Amino acid sequence: MPLHIEPRRLEGLPEAMRQSLVAARRARKWSQLELGRRIGLPQVHISAIESGKVTPRFNTLLDLVRVLDFDLLLIPRSLVPAVQSMVRDHGQPASEEDRPLYATDPEGEADHDT
Template identity: 50%
Template sequence: MAYIQGQVRIARESKRLTQADLGSRIGQPQSAVSRIERGGDLRVSTLLEMARVLEMEPMLIPKHLVPAVQALVGHATGGRSQVLASEANIPLVGGVPEDAEDSE
């Protein structure tokens, strides 16, 4: 879960939004955004709203495919660590590009 919360923070910062800005766009106080980014409990409805505002696509990825998705994101973003997939037009918070194939 910490990965998701870290990506939320990175996405927010890349869009030059403060915690208060994001909070107001999702109908939450700044303290709620701060709590989420620090690893606090995150409701699915809040995650979906944050993803919408941050132009990200939340998805569930089969555990065995996570390394492949991380490699795709890293490759598409030039290997930069903790890069937003939305910058490379790849959904993150667990997304797989539509043209990616499952080899299993």
Template identity: 45%
Template sequence: MSYGTEQLAARLKAAREAKGLSQRELSALAGVPQSHISKIENNAVDLRVSSLSSIAHALDLELMLVPRKALPAVQSITRSVASAPIINAATQRELDRIRETVNALASHVSGANIDDLQRRIREITQIQSQIDPEILQKVRRTIESIESSGSNEAVNQAVENIRSLRNQLAHRAASHESPRAPRPAYRLEEDQDG
């Protein structure tokens, strides 16, 4: 096998593990037999484009042909995205349940408070950080309690709790980034007036 396929197999395996999926779970999502996924990850089989496409889609990845001249820009962008932590499966499930709960609540209650609550939930889901599913369960329970009370005070409290969580996550994500020296956007050629 070539170095290119070894590197591709390693990236697929890393993406699967980062999503918290087993080979069996990925098999169910991609429609590719688990034994074939194992062989692909161990670089023991030639990778077919159809299998690669199915697995990539299941891992929320896209395949595309990039002009060689644009490759450095694409690699730079993908490096910055790949270095961001990926939300694990349990956290994703809890975020989905929170969205469903808020949408159900929005069908019963309307107003600026509910719109603000929906906006705060979107903000949390956009932060690419590991969120503890237990914290999200507490948030969901708070939102579910709003359904029974229906009070604006309960909605405001939920909005405040979610805003606080969002700020904590944002600050945690910022503190984990490695500090870099600022780089100039461009450089002027130095004069050669010797």
């Protein structure tokens, strides 16, 4: 058995990652042209990355992710479901029962016991 692992060539970004990048760009109301301008790539290259026709180099992916206010993390595979659940729940509104003790009430005043 070899002492090294043969690297597997990535055949494009996973669909979920591409969709997340598109959603993050659209949430900022940026066009592909604007995103490309911010990281120094032509619009056609952004389009090719988003459509899966081009696999970006790591540095390009890192630039894309960071300009969209995200980050890349190495997560042990056993923890991926838990992290995905946390990310999925991040944007969901909390119910009244889930509201932390330090949250403000709808009028903007801090909750106190008086």
